[in-house]
Every structure is written in structure tokens, then in C-alpha cells.
Amino acid sequence: MNYLRAGWILLIIIGIAACGRKKGQPKQQQIVQDPRQLNEVVAAQVAERLEYIAGNDGLMEDSVAAFRLSALQYAYAQHQGAAIWSDNGRMHKSVFSLLDWIKNADNYGLPPARYHKAALEGVQQQLDRSRKDAALWAKMDVLLTDAFVKMASDLHYGIAPRDSITLRSDSAYSDTVLAGFLKEALRQGDVSATLQQREPVHTGYVELKEGIQLFKSQYGGKQWDTLPQTYTDTLQFRRLLAMRLMAAGLYDTTGMPATDTAGLKNAVKAFQREFNIYPDGVAGKRTIQTLNKQPEDWLLQAGLNMDRWRKFPDSLPERYLLVNIPAFRLNVMERDTMVLESRVIVGTPRTRTPVLNSVMTNFVLYPYWRVPYSIVFKEMLPQIKKNVGYLAEKNLEVVDHRGNVVSPDTINWSRLSKNYFPYVLRQMDGLDNSLGVMKFNFMNKYSVYLHDTNARGLFSNSNRALSHGCVRVQQWDSLAMYMVRADPRPAIRDSVRTWLDNEQQKQYTMHKRLPIYIRYFTAELRDGKMQFYEDVYGEDKKLMTYFR
Structure with missing residues (x-):
């Protein structure tokens, strides 16, 4: 890259915070005929995207809020404004490990959408068709950088803000510290070790993470229809209830008549015991509300509590x-x-x-x-x-x-x-x-x-x-x-x-x-x-x- 060009791009990045003007979407396509020119054009596109974030209340192109604009600015300043995750159209190895973390963020009690999962998947598909599009490379780069610094912070401090009883003396990773984490992850070619070191070591947190995997093994990928909110002891309601309990693996109707009220009651009791409801075998209001929660609702609840441990x-x-x-x-x-x-x-x-x-x-x-x-x-x-x-x-x-x-x-x-x-x-x-x-x-x-x-x-x-x-x-x-x-x-x-x-x-x-x-x-x-x-x-x- 031309050093004067690099210096100019760096000045743009540093000056973004002072600008803050409202700005339309960055370029969505910019084809470069010679792949050797990608780095220079991608750097300019990165600067444009940072300017977009500054002028749009911290929102990124996928309408997900950036973690912290100054952290992004500092990270790119450390790279002289150049792309962090690619080099002339070739992805660094660490990209794939970060994409895997984003895809499986719920294993750590974090919502994948917060780390631009959908936008990154879309960019990947487009890059498979057009490897010379500098706009796509820049978009992916800024999304990945924000996802990394956001996840590094979230794994340690949690997503929710500190409250009046939070015991931490520190409140946030500085831009310098986050840039150091990023440098280390890139050097290793894998973000896993760097991100894992950010996690709490408390037994309650570690056990919750294990529990998420156990819950996924039991209910992962399952979905079920909701039951009527008002309990009615009818044959139709009992059939719907039986189907719901079958979906959870708590009731086997093989060879059972539809009038098997005793078996159905025992299955309701088993469900109630599993979810800490008084086991009376009656599908009352609270039991129905609990039955109607989907597996992703329970995983979210587990994630909230991992955040509390943080x-x-x-x-x-x-x-x-x-x-x-x-x-x-x-x-x-x-x-x-x-x-x-x-x-x-x-x-x-x-x-x-x-x-x-x-x-x-x-x-x-x-x-x-x-x-x-x-x-x-x-x-x-x-x-x-x-x-x-x-x-x-x-x-x-x-x-x-x-x-x-x-x-x-x-x-x-x-x-x-x-x-x-x-x-x-x-x-x-x-x-x-x-x-x-x-x-x-x-x-x-x-x-x-x-x-x-x-x-x-x-x-x-x-x-x-x-x-x-x-x-x-x-x-x-x-x-x-x-x-x-x-x-x-x-x-x-x-x-x-x-x-x-x-x-x-x-x-x-x-x-x-x-x-x-x-x-x-x-x-x-x-x-x-x-x-x-x-x-x-x-x-x-x-x-x-x-x-x-």
C-alpha cells in the first residue's frame, strides 16, 4: 500500500469522532479488477464504514449497535487503517474460529444476533460469488472487528450494565486492552483461547454452561404447538396436552387410549417436577404457561443467569x-x-x-x-x-x-x-x-x-x-x-x-x-x-x- 495513501486513511479514521454527521449507507459494491489493489480500496471502505457508524448513532449497517466506536477506531489505527481479517482477498485463519463462536454464542449465554450473525452469513455468501468486491471485504472486516471486541467484553462483564451491587472495581476493557486481545487472537490464528480467558471461573457459571449443553442435547431443535391458555378438561385439550408432553419425551402414547388420564397425569407431574412447579398433575395456568415456552426461551433464561454471574x-x-x-x-x-x-x-x-x-x-x-x-x-x-x-x-x-x-x-x-x-x-x-x-x-x-x-x-x-x-x-x-x-x-x-x-x-x-x-x-x-x-x-x- 502507498504510505501516503495509508496515512490519509488513518487521518480519516482519527477524524471520524469529531465529524459525527448523519450519513447514508456506505457503498454496497466496489469491484476491483486487480486483486492486488484490494487492500488499498478495502482500507478506504473501512474508513467510510467507521464514518457511517459515527454519523448514525453508533448503529452499523445491519442496524445492530456497535460495541464502542472508539474501540473500532483504535483497532484500525493500530493496523494503519488496513483490513484486520483479510489480506488482498484472502481470509485469515482466525476468521473461521470467530464465525464459529458467533454461530454458537448461545452456548455461552450470548445471543448470536448481537454479533452480526445474519449479516456475516450474508456477506460470506456474496463473497463466494464475488471475491473482488472491496465493499464486501470491508463490510465483513468491520462486522468481525465489532463482533470480536463486543464478545470479549460480554464474556467478561456481561451484556447488561452494572448495577448498584456489582462487585467489580473495573467497569470495562479499555480500547488499548481490546486491541491487545485482538492482536493476540490474530497472532494465534484462532480466537478461542483469547475469548475463553475472558470467561468467569465461578462454579455456578461453569455449571450453567454445562447445563446449556445438557438442555440442548435433550430439547435442541425441538418445537411444539402452544396449548390454550385457559384450561378446559376436554378430550381435545387432553390430546393437545399429550402431544406436547410427547414432544418433550415425557409421555409415550403407544398402545394407550385417548382416555388414559392416569398416564397423562403422571406425565404432567414429571414435567412439573422438572420445571419446579408443585407436582399436582393438573395442567393449570402456570403449568400451561411453562409448557408453552419453547427451548430457545429456556436457553435465553439460562443466558440471563450467566450474565448475572459475570x-x-x-x-x-x-x-x-x-x-x-x-x-x-x-x-x-x-x-x-x-x-x-x-x-x-x-x-x-x-x-x-x-x-x-x-x-x-x-x-x-x-x-x-x-x-x-x-x-x-x-x-x-x-x-x-x-x-x-x-x-x-x-x-x-x-x-x-x-x-x-x-x-x-x-x-x-x-x-x-x-x-x-x-x-x-x-x-x-x-x-x-x-x-x-x-x-x-x-x-x-x-x-x-x-x-x-x-x-x-x-x-x-x-x-x-x-x-x-x-x-x-x-x-x-x-x-x-x-x-x-x-x-x-x-x-x-x-x-x-x-x-x-x-x-x-x-x-x-x-x-x-x-x-x-x-x-x-x-x-x-x-x-x-x-x-x-x-x-x-x-x-x-x-x-x-x-x-x-
Whole structure:
């Protein structure tokens, strides 16, 4: 290439950001008779396409947004404005490995369309017919460069933006770092090693990736008709239901009459168990909605949760506690091994358990419960105004701003409201306390904590989004014993047991604090099978907007 020509093209690339003018589509065809001239003409076409992106709000020719214009500009500046993925009409080896990654992006929880899959396939077909079209080579080059830098970033940081609880201190790869990744991939002639090194190493992420492959092996390529949304127990509905369950491999009608209601019910139960629905064998509203989801819908749900794992830091503490809200489960992990598990009850959709990071510091035996004002005003004050005896029924005492207990009969409750309430309602300790026998404290701005409950029968519910926001723990006693395990005082376990037996109000401060993460995962690999959970707070729906 003529060096003056190369310098001119480079100046165009650098000046694009300052231009930003609205621009029509770049040339869609430019035939070069001498293939030895391709590099020079392709470089000019690349510059034109970067100018197009700058002038069209970051959108590329296929209407998919570019990852970051400055990253593209820097990558081409490092190549003196020349094509990155080809040389005078010959593709570099790394093109084919990147195209394979794009084609199979959903294996990594990423949507292939985000990486210009359709446009690149179209360019490939056209290049098979016309290898001398500089416009096609340039189009392919810019699409591939954007796909690479976008995928390198997405594999590490995720597609969705950072949120208030993201633990990463860094937020994005710089243009220089991305260009370095690109240079390394081109040197190796294969993008795989470079991209794989961007992925998280967390066990939950790795298992989800494995689960996607298992799910694909079971349901990949399958499609099925949707069932009527309104359940009707008719022969026609049962036939449609049987066909749907057959498509999933859960029901074999060979030799079975259409009236085989027992077999059909067992097949519905099998489906419900697989997708975490109470297995009553009835194809009700939720079961039908779940049956109507296609395999690609489930793969997208798995991808959303891989994105959530990408928001974690590169490494987690040696030991930590993880609450998974949609799974209604708590796990304590040590060196990627689960050492304790418990069912939990979380907040309702109206009173959500917040996603957060913190450190558990202590637990309290037979605690008081200071009733949050939101509960006081919405639920309790109207009842108290009707009957002041409500306080005694709920084991509540009234405390003024000085910490003194006040007799309820001395208060004019009719004058109190949300705008004027100079008291605190406190539920006294004991087995009837809503917090149960034990409360686990950790710093957070939401005033939530983990605790026992006096309504322990609710742990048998399949849907356990039932609290006002705190997390109720079924295995609270096992969790307490785990927390005292690291205490150097050998008798402390016996002391805690004695305090419990004697119903003593005590606080135990942990010798070694326990990091706690409350998270929202609606898919995971569990016991060798993909498990999907109901999107109880609608967070998956919000996240999907970044994937479609």
C-alpha cells in the first residue's frame, strides 16, 4: 500500500469522532479488477464504514449497535487503517474460529444476533460469488472487528450494565486492552483461547454452561404447538396436552387410549417436577404457561443467569453465604463446596428481598423485633385503632423516643398517623416472636436480616415469596453452629446450646465474619440437571431487553 495513501486513511479514521454527521449507507459494491489493489480500496471502505457508524448513532449497517466506536477506531489505527481479517482477498485463519463462536454464542449465554450473525452469513455468501468486491471485504472486516471486541467484553462483564451491587472495581476493557486481545487472537490464528480467558471461573457459571449443553442435547431443535391458555378438561385439550408432553419425551402414547388420564397425569407431574412447579398433575395456568415456552426461551433464561454471574468479581472469598431468591434457598460455600443448605422464605413481589452484598457479624438469640414503619402504617395501626388489644395479641409493646415502654391505654391512637407517630412498636422475645428464636445481623441500608420464624409450616410451600423482605431460614440452628465453628473457645458451642435451652436473650459476635451475597438466579445446574425457577420479581423480563 502507498504510505501516503495509508496515512490519509488513518487521518480519516482519527477524524471520524469529531465529524459525527448523519450519513447514508456506505457503498454496497466496489469491484476491483486487480486483486492486488484490494487492500488499498478495502482500507478506504473501512474508513467510510467507521464514518457511517459515527454519523448514525453508533448503529452499523445491519442496524445492530456497535460495541464502542472508539474501540473500532483504535483497532484500525493500530493496523494503519488496513483490513484486520483479510489480506488482498484472502481470509485469515482466525476468521473461521470467530464465525464459529458467533454461530454458537448461545452456548455461552450470548445471543448470536448481537454479533452480526445474519449479516456475516450474508456477506460470506456474496463473497463466494464475488471475491473482488472491496465493499464486501470491508463490510465483513468491520462486522468481525465489532463482533470480536463486543464478545470479549460480554464474556467478561456481561451484556447488561452494572448495577448498584456489582462487585467489580473495573467497569470495562479499555480500547488499548481490546486491541491487545485482538492482536493476540490474530497472532494465534484462532480466537478461542483469547475469548475463553475472558470467561468467569465461578462454579455456578461453569455449571450453567454445562447445563446449556445438557438442555440442548435433550430439547435442541425441538418445537411444539402452544396449548390454550385457559384450561378446559376436554378430550381435545387432553390430546393437545399429550402431544406436547410427547414432544418433550415425557409421555409415550403407544398402545394407550385417548382416555388414559392416569398416564397423562403422571406425565404432567414429571414435567412439573422438572420445571419446579408443585407436582399436582393438573395442567393449570402456570403449568400451561411453562409448557408453552419453547427451548430457545429456556436457553435465553439460562443466558440471563450467566450474565448475572459475570457481575461477580473475578474471585470469591474462600467461604461465603449465598441466598438465591427465586430458588428459595440458602447455601454456605467453602472452597466451591457446599457445606450447608437451607430452605428460605423471601419477600413477596410487593415487599421484595433486596439483592445485596454484606458481611454477617453476629446473631441474637430470642431477639426483639422492631416493627418497620411500613408494616406499622399499612397493617398494624388500622387494627390498633379498632382494638387496642391487638397489641397484646401480637405480643407488641410501645416504646417512646427515650426508650421507655409506654402503656397503650395512655395513648390517643386516633391522633396518630403516618405523618405523626412518635413511637416504636417492638415485638417481645419468645417463641411467638415473628423473628423466631434467632436473628442473624449484617449491615445493609434496607434493614433486612436473616432470621428464624414462628410460622415454620410455610417452609413446606413450593412458592415461598411470603415475607416483608427479610429472609427466614429453616436451618437457622445449623447456620448458628456453623458460625461458631471458627471460634477458638472450645466451649462456645455448648454455651449457645445452653442459652437456647434456657431461652436466654444473648448476642454472639462472630470470631470470623461471613461474607453474604443475596442474589437472583432463575436457572442453575443442580444434581446434574438444569433447574429453572419462577421469575418471582419479574427481573428476567427486565434483563431480556438487553438480549433482544
